[in-house]
Amino acid sequence: MSAVYLEIIKEDSRTRARLGKLHTPHGIVDTPVFMPVGTQATVKTMTPEEVWDGGARIILSNTYHLFLRPGPELIRAAGGLHKFMHWNGAILTDSGGFQVFSLGDLRKIREEGVEFRSHLDGSLRFLSPEIATEVQMALGSDIVMAFDECAPYPASYAYVKDSLQRTTRWAKRCRDTLTTTDHQSLFGIVQGGVYEDLRRESAQAITDLDLPGYAVGGLSVGEPKEVMYEVLDYTVPLLPRERPRYLMGVGSPDALIEGVMRGIDMFDCVLPTRIARNGTAMTRFGKVVIRNAEHASDFSPIDPTCDCYACRHYSRAYIRHLLKAEEILGLRLMTIHNLRFLQNMMQEIRTAIAEERLPEYRRQFFASYGYEQ
Amino acid sequence: MSAVYLEIIKEDSRTRARLGKLHTPHGIVDTPVFMPVGTQATVKTMTPEEVWDGGARIILSNTYHLFLRPGPELIRAAGGLHKFMHWNGAILTDSGGFQVFSLGDLRKIREEGVEFRSHLDGSLRFLSPEIATEVQMALGSDIVMAFDECAPYPASYAYVKDSLQRTTRWAKRCRDTLTTTDHQSLFGIVQGGVYEDLRRESAQAITDLDLPGYAVGGLSVGEPKEVMYEVLDYTVPLLPRERPRYLMGVGSPDALIEGVMRGIDMFDCVLPTRIARNGTAMTRFGKVVIRNAEHASDFSPIDPTCDCYACRHYSRAYIRHLLKAEEILGLRLMTIHNLRFLQNMMQEIRTAIAEERLPEYRRQFFASYGYEQ
Secondary structure, eight states, X not given: OOSSEEEEEEEOSSSSOEEEEEEETTEEEEESEEEOBOTTSSOXXXXXXXXXXXXXXXXXXXXXXXXXXXXXXXXXHTTOHHHHHTOOXXXXXXXXXXXXXXXXXXXXXXXXXXXXXXXXXXXXXXXXXXXXXXXXXXXXOSEEEOOOOOOOSSOOHHHHHHHHHHHHHHHHHHHHHOOOTTTOXXXXXXXXXXXXXXXXXXXXHHHTTOOSEEEEOSOSSSSOHHHHHHHHHHHGGGSOTTSOEEETTOOOHHHXXXXXXXXXXXXXXXXXXXXXXXXXEEXXXXXXXXXXXXXXXXXXXXXXXXXXXXXXXOOHHHHHHHHHTTOHHXXXXXXXXXXXXXXXXXXXXXXXXXXXXXXXXXXXXXXXXXXXX | XXXXXXXEEEEOSSSSOEEEEEEETTEEEEESEEEOBOXXXXXXXXXXXXXXXXXXXXEEEOHHHHHHTTOHHHHHHTTOHHHHHTOOXXXXXXXXXXXXXXXXXXXXXXXXXXXXXXXXXXXXXXXXXXXXXXXXXHHTOSEEEOOOOOOOSSXXXXXXXXXXXXXXXXXXXXXXXXXXXXXXXXXXXXXXXXXXXXXXXXXXXXXXXOOSEEEEOSOSSSSOHHHHHHHHHHHGGGSOTTSOEEETTOOOHHHHHHHHHTTOOEEEOSHHHHHHHTTEEEETTEEEETTSGGGTXXXXXXXXXXXXXXHHHOOHHHHHHHXXXXXXXXXXXXXXXXXXXXXXXXXXXXXXXXXXXXXXXXXXXXXXXXXXX
């Protein structure tokens, strides 16, 4: 058995949702789960204790950023990423592929790997399946993502086909590089854009590698949400039931619920932490732009139904003051709230699955949040 | 008896140092005390719980900044500054005088008060003894500072004499304005620059007002430290023994010790929090510039003898990484450390007074810190 594996507790009778426990070398994670993003070995503005107290048991960190700064050898010398950043929960690291491909003109793709210019200093750098895997071995993350190409949207059939086949060849090279499978588990990534037969081809090839888990990549990159849901509808059933399934880069409340209903176990996204720092709170009553003047003398909390530290002790008026005055505590309180909101929401989703009322929960949530149905 | 008063526990036999308890409507504060600065209703980067856990029981906040943003009426409507910012310890507010006078060409001094332009939007504003006191009444601080002029250094004898006499007239107007003496206590400020007879004149006039406490103002504004110590040598004995004495704007370790030995009970300064955010740690072994490359792979804590959260869980290498990557957690950890360092140091000073070994403590501290003796 791999170091990371999914224990399925319950499968929903009316949807594809599953309730599970993801076993990792750094603890057990209830699924479906949202993973906060700690790009540069820190979840922005937060201590690890605050992330933990908010309910998170697994976070994501970015290989691309840590590769450039402070560098994998420093983190290896520190005893690995967990110790370096003082986080004793589980860590999933991405492969750097997404960031590198996002660099556009600053990168060149070859079969061997990708040459790119650092966004920090313009220096020429190189990432390959081997290097991306070795970096993640230095980091010591519990879940290692395969180095893939996340094709843009829109992209031609021919481009996506070439790209996914390269991603498959790269996934094999990642698998052959990872020698630390006693405590690190490789997840493969299914690509194929919005083309059903290419998703089928990719899923077949990637699952043939018999990896501990699988991600659906190449979504939430600009396509309409209905298209994303359609891709999930035909792609997720191609993945083996007993392995964890991870939808990359998705963290909006509606997409979390829709993803869970389509059989996804894991999600990550910078959205909640990023919009927090821009002054927007997620609540069960929809988004609240705390920066807006309407909250200037509103002494109620961000969300009176929320149990987070920010909502227990501070008013919208105070948090707005901090944001306007560019005080760091404002960014902290907003981040604490948004992360707690998503953790509470995932807990509600898990409870709804356990109690066989996920579709009803979805309806209620969307009515309160203000989505059109 | 005033709402704030000093209980003297012990007076040192060899120096002017006193050990005391400052009683306030928001708790008892051991003195000598260093007060962290929460300029805009927040100690930068920190939650109130973190400030409290660091050992602080009283903080300072700035009338000038809160007057401009979010405005005293908003804070009054919130139930006062303590409630607005979720700090249940004591609060001292300055009068805004120092900030207004620092504006240079942007302000005009008249007997009535000071007209100035807001640093935020350039709008024309006005502060007077009455307004500064009324603002502090809206804030509800435990200790209200009189609206004074902090004369620059150097300044002519004639300028300083005029200025201190105006400060005395203003102090009377502050006293006559403050009607909330059941829970707010006015401290007067002795000015007089570096002229002994002017300090004597100011101390006589201000202490004649029989106020709950007195500050020594107009120091730490550019004069050599020896000059500051000399002014304290002849000014502090002019203040009544039984009232708390506050040296404004002083927070470097050497000046804290020297001030305590000259009979000062209270200090404040932005120094520890400001240099923290610039990447400099205060330790008992001297300043450590964590940003420097020499700490890039140093996995020891900022100070192995420190008990703060940052030193218990993080390495210099990690904190340096956070600072280089411009991550907020880096600013937080540095601030937590520097504030804890000063609170620990003040505790050591209090213990040294109690045990009749303050001069010995001073020698040992300076030898470790690296000061020339």
